[in-house]
Structures are given as C-alpha cells and as structure tokens.
Amino acid sequence: MNPISGKRLPFHGYRSILWLLFLAFAGLTHARSTDPLPSWNSGSAKSAIIQFVQNVTEKGGPDFVPPSERIATFDNDGTLWCEQPMYVQLAFALARANALAPEHPEWKNIEPFKSALTGDMKGVLATGERGLVELIMATHAGITVDEFNQNSDYWLTLSKHPRFNRPYKKLVYQPMLELLDYLRKNGFKNYIVSGGGVEFMRPWTEKIYGVPPEQVIGSSIKTKFEWVDGKPVLMRLPEIDFIDDKDGKPVAIQKFIGRRPIAAFGNSDGDLQMLQWTTVDNYPHFALLVHHTDAEREYAYDRDSAIGHLDKALDEAQQKGWTVVDMKKDWKQIFPAANP
Amino acid sequence: MNPISGKRLPFHGYRSILWLLFLAFAGLTHARSTDPLPSWNSGSAKSAIIQFVQNVTEKGGPDFVPPSERIATFDNDGTLWCEQPMYVQLAFALARANALAPEHPEWKNIEPFKSALTGDMKGVLATGERGLVELIMATHAGITVDEFNQNSDYWLTLSKHPRFNRPYKKLVYQPMLELLDYLRKNGFKNYIVSGGGVEFMRPWTEKIYGVPPEQVIGSSIKTKFEWVDGKPVLMRLPEIDFIDDKDGKPVAIQKFIGRRPIAAFGNSDGDLQMLQWTTVDNYPHFALLVHHTDAEREYAYDRDSAIGHLDKALDEAQQKGWTVVDMKKDWKQIFPAANP
Numbered sequence: 001m002n003p004i005s006g007k008r009l010p011f012h013g014y015r016s017i018l019w020l021l022f023l024a025f026a027g028l029t030h031a032r033s034t035d036p037l038p039s040w041n042s043g044s045a046k047s048a049i050i051q052f053v054q055n056v057t058e059k060g061g062p063d064f065v066p067p068s069e070r071i072a073t074f075d076n077d078g079t080l081w082c083e084q085p086m087y088v089q090l091a092f093a094l095a096r097a098n099a100l101a102p103e104h105p106e107w108k109n110i111e112p113f114k115s116a117l118t119g120d121m122k123g124v125l126a127t128g129e130r131g132l133v134e135l136i137m138a139t140h141a142g143i144t145v146d147e148f149n150q151n152s153d154y155w156l157t158l159s160k161h162p163r164f165n166r167p168y169k170k171l172v173y174q175p176m177l178e179l180l181d182y183l184r185k186n187g188f189k190n191y192i193v194s195g196g197g198v199e200f201m202r203p204w205t206e207k208i209y210g211v212p213p214e215q216v217i218g219s220s221i222k223t224k225f226e227w228v229d230g231k232p233v234l235m236r237l238p239e240i241d242f243i244d245d246k247d248g249k250p251v252a253i254q255k256f257i258g259r260r261p262i263a264a265f266g267n268s269d270g271d272l273q274m275l276q277w278t279t280v281d282n283y284p285h286f287a288l289l290v291h292h293t294d295a296e297r298e299y300a301y302d303r304d305s306a307i308g309h310l311d312k313a314l315d316e317a318q319q320k321g322w323t324v325v326d327m328k329k330d331w332k333q334i335f336p337a338a339n340p
Numbered sequence: 341m342n343p344i345s346g347k348r349l350p351f352h353g354y355r356s357i358l359w360l361l362f363l364a365f366a367g368l369t370h371a372r373s374t375d376p377l378p379s380w381n382s383g384s385a386k387s388a389i390i391q392f393v394q395n396v397t398e399k400g401g402p403d404f405v406p407p408s409e410r411i412a413t414f415d416n417d418g419t420l421w422c423e424q425p426m427y428v429q430l431a432f433a434l435a436r437a438n439a440l441a442p443e444h445p446e447w448k449n450i451e452p453f454k455s456a457l458t459g460d461m462k463g464v465l466a467t468g469e470r471g472l473v474e475l476i477m478a479t480h481a482g483i484t485v486d487e488f489n490q491n492s493d494y495w496l497t498l499s500k501h502p503r504f505n506r507p508y509k510k511l512v513y514q515p516m517l518e519l520l521d522y523l524r525k526n527g528f529k530n531y532i533v534s535g536g537g538v539e540f541m542r543p544w545t546e547k548i549y550g551v552p553p554e555q556v557i558g559s560s561i562k563t564k565f566e567w568v569d570g571k572p573v574l575m576r577l578p579e580i581d582f583i584d585d586k587d588g589k590p591v592a593i594q595k596f597i598g599r600r601p602i603a604a605f606g607n608s609d610g611d612l613q614m615l616q617w618t619t620v621d622n623y624p625h626f627a628l629l630v631h632h633t634d635a636e637r638e639y640a641y642d643r644d645s646a647i648g649h650l651d652k653a654l655d656e657a658q659q660k661g662w663t664v665v666d667m668k669k670d671w672k673q674i675f676p677a678a679n680p
Contacts, residue, residue: 068546068552198595206408213599214529214596214598223594223595224591225587225591225617232590232617232620234590234594241595250565250572250574251563251574254485254563254574255560256554257553258542258553258556259553259554273565276572280572
C-alpha cells in the first residue's frame with residue numbers, strides 16, 4: 001500500500017524482490033572485499049597465497065582444480081604453533097617422566113631419564129635419537145589410546161609456555177589460522193602432516209585448527225587390539241611404527257591420503273620432501289616456508305638451530321621460487337589475542 | 341492480472357508464494373516416501389538399517405550423533421563386491437605373474453610361481469601365507485605407486501569374472517551401493533577398511549562406491565621416496581608394511597581415522613574385531629554381516645570356506661544381535677543391471 005494515497009502500488013512485489021536482490025548483491029560485494037588474511041601484511045607472500053587460491057578456484061580458468069583434488073598439507077611444529085624453546089611434545093615427555101619417576105627408581109642413574117628428571121634438555125638431546133626414542137617409549141606407551149589421549153590433553157590444557165606464560169594451545173599462529181580458514185572456505189581439505197605424535201595432536205586439532213582427527217597424520221607407535229575387563233582396547237606398545245619426517249612425509253601422504261597435495265606448508269628441512277612431492281609436476285601447486293625471523297615477538301632461528309633446522313629447504317625455496325614468509329615483516333600479529 | 345476481468349488481484353504475490361511453499365512441501369513429502377534402499381526386500385535387516393539411521397539423525401533424539409562422528413566402515417571383498425571364486429586381487433597377481441614370467445625363467449620350478457603360472461589356485465593356496473606374500477611381493481613391488489595404479493586399474497577394466505563374464509567393477513552389490521549412498525546422504529563418512537591392498541582399490545573406489553581415496557584403508561607394502569630422472573617418486577618395496585585384517589582392522593581404524601566408527605559392515609571372521617570395536621560402548625552403534633546364502637545368483641559359503649571364512653563372527657552376531665543379511669532373502673537384486 002502507498003501509505004499516503006492508500007492505493008495499492010502496481011509493482012510493489014517486484015520492488016521488494018529488487019530490493020532483496022540488491023541487498024544480497026551488496027552482501028556479496030562486501031564479503032568479496034573483506035580481507036581473508038587480516039593478520040598478514042601486504043606483500044609478496046600474502047599476494048602469492050591469494051593469487052594461487054583465486055587461480056585454482058576460478059571455474060573455467062586454466063589452473064582450475066576440482067574441490068576433491070584441493071588437498072593442502074601443513075606441518076605442525078613451527079608452522080602452525082610455536083616449537084621453541086623445545087617441541088611441546090618433548091616438554092610433555094619430560095613432565096610425564098617426572099610423574100612416572102617414583103615407579104622407576106633406576107631412572108635416576110640412566111640416561112636419558114637422568115637428564116629428563118633434572119630438566120636438562122641439552123643432556124636429553126645429547127643422548128641422540130636412541131635416547132629420545134627411549135624417552136618417548138617410556139612416557140607414551142603401556143597405556144591404552146584413550147588413556148593417552150586423556151593424559152596428554154589434560155597436560156596441554158594445564159601447562160604453560162615458559163616464556164609467554166600462556167597455554168600451548170594459545171601459541172598457535174593467528175595468520176596460519178586465517179590461512180587454514182581461507183583455504184577451507186575455498187574448498188580445500190587441510191591435513192596436518194607432522195613429525196609429532198598423531199595421538200598427541202588429535203584431541204585438540206579440530207577445535208583449534210578446524211582439522212578433524214581423520215585429517216591428522218603424524219609419527220606413531222604400534223598399538224595392539226586387546227581385551228581388558230571384557231572390553232576391547234588398543235594398547236600402546238613401546239615400539240616405533242612410523243616416523244613422519246623428511247622422506248617419511250611423502251610416504252605418509254600417499255599412505256593416508258592417496259592423492260598428491262596441491263599446496264604444502266612447512267618451516268624446516270623436515271618438510272623439504274613434502275614440498276618437493278607437492279611441486280613435482282605441471283599441476284597447479286603452491287609451496288610455502290615459514291621463516292622464523294622475529295626474536296622479539298617469537299623466536300629467530302634457521303640454519304644453526306637443532307629444533308626447526310632450516311637450511312637446505314631455504315636454499316631450495318629460493319631456487320624454485322617457493323613462497324618464504326618473513327615472520328617479522330609479513331605477519332601483523334603472531335598469536336591470537338589473549339582472552340580478555 | 342486476472343485474465344478475465346483484466347483487474348490486478350490484490351493477493352497475487354502471496355498466492356504465488358503459497359504455491360511455491362506447497363510445491364516445496366510436496367517435494368519433501370515425496371522424497372520422504374521414496375524408498376532409500378529399493379534393492380532390499382522388506383524384512384528385519386532393512387528395517388534395522390533404516391531405524392538406526394533415523395535414530396542417529398533425529399535432532400534432539402536420545403540417540404542423536406553429530407555428523408562429524410557418523411563414521412561408517414565397510415569391508416570390501418565379499419561385503420561390497422564379489423570375492424569368489426578367488427579374491428579379485430589374487431586373480432590380478434596371477435595375471436601379473438604370467439606377464440612377468442619371461443623375465444623370471446626360474447619361476448617355472450619354484451612355488452608359488454609354478455602353480456601361479458599354470459593357474460593352479462589350490463597349489464598357490466597350499467604354499468600358505470609365506471607363498472602368498474612372496475607372490476604379492478613379486479607382482480606388486482619394484483615399480484612406482486603411479487605405475488602400479490595404472491597397471492592394476494588397466495587390468496581391472498579389461499578383465500572379466502570367469503562365471504559372470506562381466507568386468508569385476510560391475511560385480512559390486514547393488515544393495516550395498518544403495519546403502520553407501522543412503523548413509524552418505526544422512527551425513528555419514530564412509531570408509532573402506534579392507535584386507536585388500538590399498539593401492540589396488542584407490543583408483544576406482546570414488547567412481548564406483550563414492551568413496552574417495554583418502555577414505556580407503558587397506559593392507560600395504562612399504563614405499564620409499566626416491567629421485568628418478570630428476571623427479572621424486574614413491575617406489576614400492578618388496579616388504580609388507582601392514583596387514584589390514586582381523587586385529588589389524590581396529591588398529592588401522594584408529595591409526596587412519598582416529599575416531600571409533602558407529603557403524604561397521606563385513607562378511608567374514610576377518611571383520612570380527614572391527615565389529616567388536618564398533619559396538620563396544622553405549623554410544624549408538626550398528627553392526628552388520630553379509631551372509632552369502634545365494635548359490636544361484638552369487639555364491640553360498642560361510643564356515644567351511646577358505647575365502648570369506650565366516651564362523652566365529654556369525655556366532656557372535658547371533659549372540660549380540662548384530663544384523664545378518666541373508667543375501668538370498670534380503671536382496672532383490674545382487675549386481676547392478678547390465679549396461680544396455
């Protein structure tokens with residue numbers, strides 16, 4: 001009705017529809033102009049990501065990739081969350097060694113436990129791979145998968161990072177959270193492909209990263225199907241099943257996903273083979289390394305670091321034109337804002 | 341406009357909307373009354389499936405399961421496709437042994453190759469697990485993953501079943517295709533968890549079953565990341581990585597999916613532990629065995645069969661009230677209609 005004349009206007013219905021269309025279109029325009037990566041400073045890294053996503057999602061474009069093939073793989077330690085001054089899982093292993101020590105009086109005198117119990121990280125690392133494996137076996141096996149998940153998730157919720165004094169799960173990189181979300185909204189299936197233990201990550205990756213357990217690949221120890229008190233359980237055995245690092249990453253990607261990723265994200269030489277595997281042929285692809293250059297807001301390390309060692313992959317990135325994120329320059333913000 | 345009087349009718353717009361609503365509602369009603377499992381005869385198996393799906397998808401209902409937890413696992417051989425008179429992959433191994441024989445003159449005199457080359461399946465089986473493993477290693481390793489996928493898929497497309505004279509990929513069970521589809525439409529994520537080789541299945545499961553490669557779990561041999569002619573490849577090694585059968589099924593489910601399924605489908609004692617693992621706690625769950633009872637339209641076998649041996653699982657299904665499909669009685673149709 002025309003409120004003034006009281007007469008019915010002939011095109012009232014059409015006008016409403018036009019208005020709705022206009023509003024819908026305005027909404028779309030607004031969504032399009034919103035920055036999908038607000039914590040990324042303008043620069044070549046941000047542009048390269050956005051350009052790649054636009055290319056592979058442009059229907060009819062020369063680089064279009066169907067959604068089912070849009071597989072992206074992310075390393076975790078140092079790529080999605082802070083790995084200094086030591087891998088979070090190593091901090092968990094040390095804490096758990098301390099908790100279990102009363103049942104193992106002999107640990108006081110034998111490495112790597114002796115160093116672990118006094119918090120001497122250098123001493124632990126000095127025992128080499130053999131020592132680390134022993135430490136992991138002693139602290140991660142002998143319980144069921146469900147018990148382990150509860151233990152580790154409980155510890156992760158309560159423990160805080162020694163420098164930032166925040167729970168570890170809050171020390172994930174805000175720009176990478178935005179990147180995960182941006183890819184997901186563009187039809188990508190994001191996988192974590194980490195050297196860390198798969199069961200250590202799965203209880204929380206869905207909530208923090210939006211990555212469900214079935215899209216988490218990691219190192220593993222063997223498990224055994226057993227009956228305990230009339231119920232079937234999976235018991236964790238003190239035996240390495242698979243190390244998901246270096247050459248192991250493409251092997252695991254094929255084993256678990258069975259498709260070649262079109263985008264891969266890492267930060268160390270442990271990710272080099274995953275990036276090589278992703279960028280091998282003429283299919284559109286994208287490779288990115290997070291370079292830790294920000295000692296003030298996080299840490300600065302690369303070629304000389306034992307943790308997150310980045311040397312060969314940095315050279316190869318330069319040769320092959322992979323995207324290298326300069327954390328200090330490219331990221332407006334490192335971690336999510338603290339809770340109010 | 342009223343075509344007779346030429347006057348504009350005051351509620352024309354509203355009427356259109358009502359009509360649209362009516363049509364939409366009629367559409368919904370029609371969809372609801374359409375049988376989701378047309379190749380299943382009415383009976384307890386069909387009712388149990390439909391009841392379970394209704395229970396776990398009913399929002400606010402006591403058995404509601406959120407979509408992310410709706411994991412269903414399916415055995416392949418004998419559950420989704422025909423496994424008689426021998427596993428399809430064994431037929432492939434025999435064919436490939438014949439193709440490779442000229443390069444291996446010594447095979448004429450040593451088992452299991454001697455039997456394999458003369459098509460003596462009993463002779464091959466008589467060499468036991470060791471012989472079978474040797475046969476698989478010799479016919480499945482020493483090439484890259486890509487080459488193997490091409491080889492096996494090519495063979496599968498060309499070869500025909502000896503009795504039904506149809507390509508193996510056409511000898512999938514029509515009622516199970518409908519079940520996969522029904523579950524998928526109700527928010528389930530369907531996984532294949534098979535004793536068969538994972539790379540043997542992945543090239544075709546998406547097209548035939550709607551199950552993408554990353555949702556296929558199977559037995560595997562080890563692979564190695566290598567450079568060949570300046571390109572990275574995954575080379576298949578003559579070494580068993582994992583046997584995805586019996587106790588191995590729950591182990592693999594945890595390793596690959598990291599969640600407990602709420603529905604599991606099998607046909608032999610090799611699936612027993614998967615069904616036990618699925619039905620362990622109070623969470624809503626469903627377990628089903630396909631019982632091969634139809635010698636006329638397919639095959640009839642259970643407790644005495646070497647392939648698809650079904651004995652303990654059949655007893656346990658009866659004790660625990662799992663659904664047992666009587667193929668002869670419950671299935672209107674076994675295979676999809678032949679192409680016109």
